[in-house]
Amino acid sequence: MRTRSGFIGSHLCEALLASGNRVLALDNYITGSPDNVRALQDNPDFELSQVDVNHGVFIDGDVRYVLHFASPASPPQYDSNPIHTLKVGTVGTMNMLGLARAKEATFLLASTSEVYGDPLVHPQPESYWGNVNPIGPRGCYDEAKRCGEAFAMAYHRAHQVDTRIVRIFNTHGPRMQVSDGRAVPNFMAQAIRGEPLTVYGDGSQTRSLCYVSDLVSGVLAALERGDELPVNLGNPQEITVLELAETIIRLARSKSRVFCTVTAKSRPGSVDGSSAPMRPICVVAASAARLRRDDCARSAARPRLASQPPVHRISRRGPRP
Numbered sequence: 508m509r510t511r512s513g514f515i516g517s518h519l520c521e522a523l524l525a526s527g528n529r530v531l532a533l534d535n536y537i538t539g540s541p542d543n544v545r546a547l548q549d550n551p552d553f554e555l556s557q558v559d560v561n562h563g564v565f566i567d568g569d570v571r572y573v574l575h576f577a578s579p580a581s582p583p584q585y586d587s588n589p590i591h592t593l594k595v596g597t598v599g600t601m602n603m604l605g606l607a608r609a610k611e612a613t614f615l616l617a618s619t620s621e622v623y624g625d626p627l628v629h630p631q632p633e634s635y636w637g638n639v640n641p642i643g644p645r646g647c648y649d650e651a652k653r654c655g656e657a658f659a660m661a662y663h664r665a666h667q668v669d670t671r672i673v674r675i676f677n678t679h680g681p682r683m684q685v686s687d688g689r690a691v692p693n694f695m696a697q698a699i700r701g702e703p704l705t706v707y708g709d710g711s712q713t714r715s716l717c718y719v720s721d722l723v724s725g726v727l728a729a730l731e732r733g734d735e736l737p738v739n740l741g742n743p744q745e746i747t748v749l750e751l752a753e754t755i756i757r758l759a760r761s762k763s764r765v766f767c768t769v770t771a772k773s774r775p776g777s778v779d780g781s782s783a784p785m786r787p788i789c790v791v792a793a794s795a796a797r798l799r800r801d802d803c804a805r806s807a808a809r810p811r812l813a814s815q816p817p818v819h820r821i822s823r824r825g826p827r828p
């Protein structure tokens with residue numbers, strides 16, 4: 508089993524170990540940190556290795572699953588590393604598919620809702636081909652993930668590799684980086700510091716947010732029972748950015764106030780001013796034989812903000828800088 512030590516990857520490692528697998532996590536730490544899997548270091552079934560998957564991956568022994576989650580994942584991160592982002596989504600994906608082929612392993616690609624670009628369809632079903640600007644600032648991420656999906660389909664068709672593609676929508680939870688640039692960690696950090704929570708526009712723009720443990724359940728369901736076609740994994744319920752900010756203030760018992768700026772940020776995917784809402788419609792997950800609506804719903808439909816405390820956990824330990 509090969510995976511990563513980033514935010515989602517670290518939770519996947521825990522879930523895979525808990526279900527009796529041996530896990531080798533590969534990471535070059537461009538955006539992740541060994542701290543994310545520090546608690547696993549004494550587990551004899553876990554190994555962490557510093558490897559850049561863009562340079563090829565050669566491993567002894569049998570491998571059952573190859574999970575490719577390596578990529579800068581938020582706008583500030585891929586803005587700072589556009590060429591690396593393109594390479595890891597294309598060359599890195601090809602290398603991991605090569606590993607899966609050599610080991611006769613099942614391969615899973617962490618794709619993204621961003622393959623839909625600035626969608627003209629809302630919510631987005633898997634059958635929608637998207638509306639992507641290849642030369643815009645997000646092109647390096649969106650197009651790399653689209654190319655990664657094409658690579659997965661090509662290896663499936665040409666080499667019969669058993670492949671999966673999961674299109675992940677906004678996911679949050681413990682071990683997200685505060686510098687990630689997305690709404691949840693940004694608001695949490697502001698609330699904990701007692702600073703105003705900056706909302707662009709009137710806050711009526713919406714987000715769909717999936718808690719990481721639900722996402723991991725969906726990934727494992729896709730791995731075990733999916734097929735080669737893409738599956739949306741996310742929360743089909745939306746929350747306004749204003750509601751999100753107020754919920755975080757309440758859960759953090761913060762004295763912060765919401766500060767609405769006059770201008771809405773126009774760049775989709777930015778902290779909270781997206782003009783193109785992203786929300787999954789889980790058509791394939793709901794109707795296909797292998798993944799049932801339950802799987803999708805389990806991975807998605809329980810927004811935990813109201814009741815469960817990523818905020819509490821972060822406020823006790825303090826956010827990771």
Ligand SMILES: NC(=O)c1ccc[n+]([C@@H]2O[C@H](COP(=O)([O-])OP(=O)(O)OC[C@H]3O[C@@H](n4cnc5c(N)ncnc54)[C@H](O)[C@@H]3O)[C@@H](O)[C@H]2O)c1
Pocket residue numbers: 511512513514515516533534535536537538539540558559560561575576577578579580595599617618619620674675676677678679
């Ligand atoms: N978090 C989300 O909401 C979200 C949404 C859609 C898709 N995704 C996808 O899920 C995956 C994980 O995202 P995350 O939020 O955990 O991000 P993350 O930055 O925490 O994790 C990504 C990990 O990949 C590593 N990495 C990057 N390039 C590498 C390379 N060439 N070789 C080895 N390791 C490399 C990073 O160091 C990091 O540890 C990414 O592929 C991302 O595109 C995440």
